[in-house]
Amino acid sequence: xxxxxxxxxxxxxxxxxxxxxxxxxxxxxxxxxxxxxxxxxxxxxxxxxxxxxxxxxxxxxxxxxxxxxxxxxxxxxxxxxxxxxxxxxxxxxxxxxxxxxxxxxxxxxxxxxxxxxxxxxxxxxxxxxxxxxxxxxxxxxxxxxxxxxxxxxxxxxxxxxxxxxxxxxxxxxxxxxxxxxxxxx
Numbered sequence: 001x002x003x004x005x006x007x008x009x010x011x012x013x014x015x016x017x018x019x020x021x022x023x024x025x026x027x028x029x030x031x032x033x034x035x036x037x038x039x040x041x042x043x044x045x046x047x048x049x050x051x052x053x054x055x056x057x058x059x060x061x062x063x064x065x066x067x068x069x070x071x072x073x074x075x076x077x078x079x080x081x082x083x084x085x086x087x088x089x090x091x092x093x094x095x096x097x098x099x100x101x102x103x104x105x106x107x108x109x110x111x112x113x114x115x116x117x118x119x120x121x122x123x124x125x126x127x128x129x130x131x132x133x134x135x136x137x138x139x140x141x142x143x144x145x146x147x148x149x150x151x152x153x154x155x156x157x158x159x160x161x162x163x164x165x166x167x168x169x170x171x172x173x174x175x176x177x178x179x180x181x182x183x184x185x
């Protein structure tokens with residue numbers, strides 16, 4: 001596996017509109033990063049890296065784009081008169097709690113911003129790092145709908161190390177879900 005390179009960039013918009021013909025139960029997404037160090041071999045989002053002239057193999061897992069101005073742009077978009085407060089999904093094209101989140105804390109800032117604006121959120125991750133932000137999810141849950149989902153493809157560690165080599169063990173993920181459930185989320 002090549003060494004991971006983090007490429008800082010800015011974004012023009014934070015909120016991504018999901019096409020009407022899409023069969024997903026949400027209309028808006030936020031992706032603080034592009035690419036993902038979880039390195040899941042089956043990830044459909046690998047194809048999006050070609051838009052950056054990067055390949056869908058090692059580049060997707062080792063060349064991670066950081067949207068450094070994401071929270072500033074998000075605050076502006078949520079404050080706009082035309083924003084109706086629809087549920088926003090995170091974790092749709094990158095894991096918002098992948099390794100670089102420990103340094104950049106963009107996802108934490110997004111959850112905090114959504115709590116400030118009382119905006120609903122649906123979060124999907126495979127990372128146990130989400131526990132760090134349990135306080136913010138509780139704060140958001142006091143003012144808006146919030147859900148946290150975690151994908152657990154296998155509890156067999158031999159399989160996980162091959163198929164999802166950058167993810168935490170499945171049992172650890174189940175423990176995190178239990179903590180969120182105990183907290184009412």
